[in-house]
Amino acid sequence: MSFDPRRVIRGPKDGRSRIMHTMLRVRDLDASLRFYVEGLGMTVLERVDIEVRRATGVFIGFQATDVGRLLELTWYWDAEEPYTHGSGYGHVGVAVPDVAAMFDRLTALGARGVHPPAVLFEGAPARAFVKDPDGNDVELIEAPAA
């Protein structure tokens, strides 16, 4: 797909500010897509290969770009070392209908579980933490149908 910079504009053209995406650099795009798409169930909404930067950007999410929240995965083709993690960035929180089932699914696909599903307070939703292939924390939060 050729690079069309106009595609970076998403959402209603109402002139209102909005949070568009969170960008994470990934070392192995196939592994990342296995985790986020095959595992978590997101969809690849857009992929741009930018020859001149030797990089690929992939926008993924659960919903259409105009309403949904997105992750932008950036893959530099020539990067060899694992990316590092500081203490400031926390995680992306994802609501799923069944945290225990998703935790099992992701760990079966090779993801590292950090905190297994647990209900921390009476009335709280089950929550769990898993690592994506680059070691980023992803929080799973149970949000079943009412």
Added chain:
Amino acid sequence: MSFDPRRVIRGPKDGRSRIMHTMLRVRDLDASLRFYVEGLGMTVLERVDIEVRRATGVFIGFQATDVGRLLELTWYWDAEEPYTHGSGYGHVGVAVPDVAAMFDRLTALGARGVHPPAVLFEGAPARAFVKDPDGNDVELIEAPAA
């Protein structure tokens, strides 16, 4: 405000997965709110002070929690050292109606500009990067009303 864990569930209770928030740890909550709320124009949608963890979580965004994309700012009351930054986490991308005006506004409030507003390709939106008070990159992307 007392801690009600049920509030962490947001959005339509349709049983569908969705990205809920991106969490960043912040060292000076007042400075962060000056940047994100007074500067960028987000609203504080929820604040929970958790005595037992000596921490405060603040959910901020441009829209109501059920439709909008959120940031979760986590402030540990006793943290003294600045948070560190790895190479994996990239940025949060925010659409604003006027990138140049917002860049000026944020830097006037003390934010460090990283890349001033620029149009990189014909037809591309103006973009800029600024640092939030903890040194996290925020991408500003021009999305004017149609």
